[in-house]
Amino acid sequence: MNIEMIRAAAERIRGHVVETPLLRSAFLDRVAGRRVWIKPECLQHTGSFKYRGGRAAVSALSDETRRRGVIAYSSGNHAQGVALAASEFGTPSVIVMPSDAPKMKIDNTRALGGEVVLYDRSTEDRDAIGSEIATARGLTLIRPFDEPEVIAGQGTAGLEIARQAAAAGIEKADVLVCCGGGGFASGIALALEAEAPGLRMRPVEPENFDDMIRSLAAGEIRRNATLTGSICDAIISPEPGQITFPILQRLAGPGIVVTDAEALHAVAHLFSRLKLVAEPGGAVAVAAALFHADEIAGEDVIVTISGGNVDPDVFITALSRYTV
Amino acid sequence: MNIEMIRAAAERIRGHVVETPLLRSAFLDRVAGRRVWIKPECLQHTGSFKYRGGRAAVSALSDETRRRGVIAYSSGNHAQGVALAASEFGTPSVIVMPSDAPKMKIDNTRALGGEVVLYDRSTEDRDAIGSEIATARGLTLIRPFDEPEVIAGQGTAGLEIARQAAAAGIEKADVLVCCGGGGFASGIALALEAEAPGLRMRPVEPENFDDMIRSLAAGEIRRNATLTGSICDAIISPEPGQITFPILQRLAGPGIVVTDAEALHAVAHLFSRLKLVAEPGGAVAVAAALFHADEIAGEDVIVTISGGNVDPDVFITALSRYTV
Numbered sequence: 001m002n003i004e005m006i007r008a009a010a011e012r013i014r015g016h017v018v019e020t021p022l023l024r025s026a027f028l029d030r031v032a033g034r035r036v037w038i039k040p041e042c043l044q045h046t047g048s049f050k051y052r053g054g055r056a057a058v059s060a061l062s063d064e065t066r067r068r069g070v071i072a073y074s075s076g077n078h079a080q081g082v083a084l085a086a087s088e089f090g091t092p093s094v095i096v097m098p099s100d101a102p103k104m105k106i107d108n109t110r111a112l113g114g115e116v117v118l119y120d121r122s123t124e125d126r127d128a129i130g131s132e133i134a135t136a137r138g139l140t141l142i143r144p145f146d147e148p149e150v151i152a153g154q155g156t157a158g159l160e161i162a163r164q165a166a167a168a169g170i171e172k173a174d175v176l177v178c179c180g181g182g183g184f185a186s187g188i189a190l191a192l193e194a195e196a197p198g199l200r201m202r203p204v205e206p207e208n209f210d211d212m213i214r215s216l217a218a219g220e221i222r223r224n225a226t227l228t229g230s231i232c233d234a235i236i237s238p239e240p241g242q243i244t245f246p247i248l249q250r251l252a253g254p255g256i257v258v259t260d261a262e263a264l265h266a267v268a269h270l271f272s273r274l275k276l277v278a279e280p281g282g283a284v285a286v287a288a289a290l291f292h293a294d295e296i297a298g299e300d301v302i303v304t305i306s307g308g309n310v311d312p313d314v315f316i317t318a319l320s321r322y323t324v
Numbered sequence: 325m326n327i328e329m330i331r332a333a334a335e336r337i338r339g340h341v342v343e344t345p346l347l348r349s350a351f352l353d354r355v356a357g358r359r360v361w362i363k364p365e366c367l368q369h370t371g372s373f374k375y376r377g378g379r380a381a382v383s384a385l386s387d388e389t390r391r392r393g394v395i396a397y398s399s400g401n402h403a404q405g406v407a408l409a410a411s412e413f414g415t416p417s418v419i420v421m422p423s424d425a426p427k428m429k430i431d432n433t434r435a436l437g438g439e440v441v442l443y444d445r446s447t448e449d450r451d452a453i454g455s456e457i458a459t460a461r462g463l464t465l466i467r468p469f470d471e472p473e474v475i476a477g478q479g480t481a482g483l484e485i486a487r488q489a490a491a492a493g494i495e496k497a498d499v500l501v502c503c504g505g506g507g508f509a510s511g512i513a514l515a516l517e518a519e520a521p522g523l524r525m526r527p528v529e530p531e532n533f534d535d536m537i538r539s540l541a542a543g544e545i546r547r548n549a550t551l552t553g554s555i556c557d558a559i560i561s562p563e564p565g566q567i568t569f570p571i572l573q574r575l576a577g578p579g580i581v582v583t584d585a586e587a588l589h590a591v592a593h594l595f596s597r598l599k600l601v602a603e604p605g606g607a608v609a610v611a612a613a614l615f616h617a618d619e620i621a622g623e624d625v626i627v628t629i630s631g632g633n634v635d636p637d638v639f640i641t642a643l644s645r646y647t648v
Contacts, residue, residue, distance in 0.1 A: 027435065276600070276601065312595070
């Protein structure tokens, strides 16, 4: 896993991914007490950065392998990213999802061309089901984060940040990244190391689901105690990856933990101030910039929004609860 | 008013305006029956394209004139665009607003550096008040649309569309533009005439407030019967401008009229599919692409979103009423 893979991924996906702009608002600057530069990956195809990794991984396969198809386990953003990327290549994709996943996510994944295979979380073994289908049909598994080509794809957002920050005259700043299994965070960290050494990647996680930040502090992988109960579900994963964790041990700055309430409040700010729809998990880094300003130094901070696939009910809750 | 003024405005405002991307969604394509390319000016500074015209107009003044300050009449997006542009130059700005304007818009205009002067719609004469202040303080009036440098600024969005369409390989398409007084529409039409003659600007207006489309049909300026009662308030103006109307007589393709319900439905689509916050008036062109497909020809359609300054209540109504 190295910068050359990220550069190669950027070449392969150029013209297919949205080069998301860096956006600013004087109002957000005032709340944060510094200049806030927002990288809105909610505007990426399928509504999250996951399309970058999906497209990078599918495009890295040999023609022969790609023709047989790909498989992914996901109830969320990775599912849609892989399904769309596969469709664009005319590649079959099987997405294994729990049968109690939100109907809209199942429908969207199908609409993007994914063949959805449902399993019962309480009685069936996801890996056994997936593995049987993969073997029978010769499908290639695309893991959500612990997969070099996926990390390379996510890292292309870091190359864009490096270029955009240079154009804006930012030489030194923290880059706050919403962190689940660490694919987005480690890809961006590697890109910044090579292209913008004055920029430092710092992971942000929701309270009680800060496995990466606790693991980095402990120097070894720690699991989350539970995987449900956070409104930031889009970025919850059981534990850091075997590939992502060592990269972040080497490159990550101190992590920041935010509450669900702060994430929702950030969603309302992004609605009012930047006209962006963020999912709560996608807004944790913005929440860190706005409400944990004392944990950040410098005149500029760069902040990712990882995704915007939020149910209307949750979004309405954010707007009703927080007047911005 | 000519293309050279638009090119000059683009030079002056470069690096200050957001170059908004062209965004797509396979889901919107399906509803529209063709490829839909969205130019989201809700992501522009202050949440609407009006900042382009404000910045272009303020930057066109001589140092001496600019030092004295500017004045604008507006309860909406033009107010914020002018206030921010003036602040960036250290120029005083007076914004004359009705005292019953939404408190949030008054607060935002002040926060952006505007000196807000309130008047009572029922007992006071806005023009008399503004004119007295302007004369006493030597302020330059910046009209919302019937002002060459403002039209030039709005036209810079058209230059971007021409460039982005060429990069996407689109040679021939309609460009649907949300139309009030016609500043945005005429600026874009002039830019396309010069830079992308295969692209044709078509105005879109809300039902019962289609003064521009009726005027174009009649061959002379027609007023709206009323100015209140539309949810698309952001793009309602009394009648076409003296400068904008002849430009559109020469260059506009057939207009499209949409209902308030269609505009709200488009707001919900933009939330779900592109993670964008649009105001109903800002979504009329998207509504035309989605729900008036039979009035459009060709495989591609380019669509502007003019702004995203929507009250949470209205946005919640859109999400509650339309499941997308």
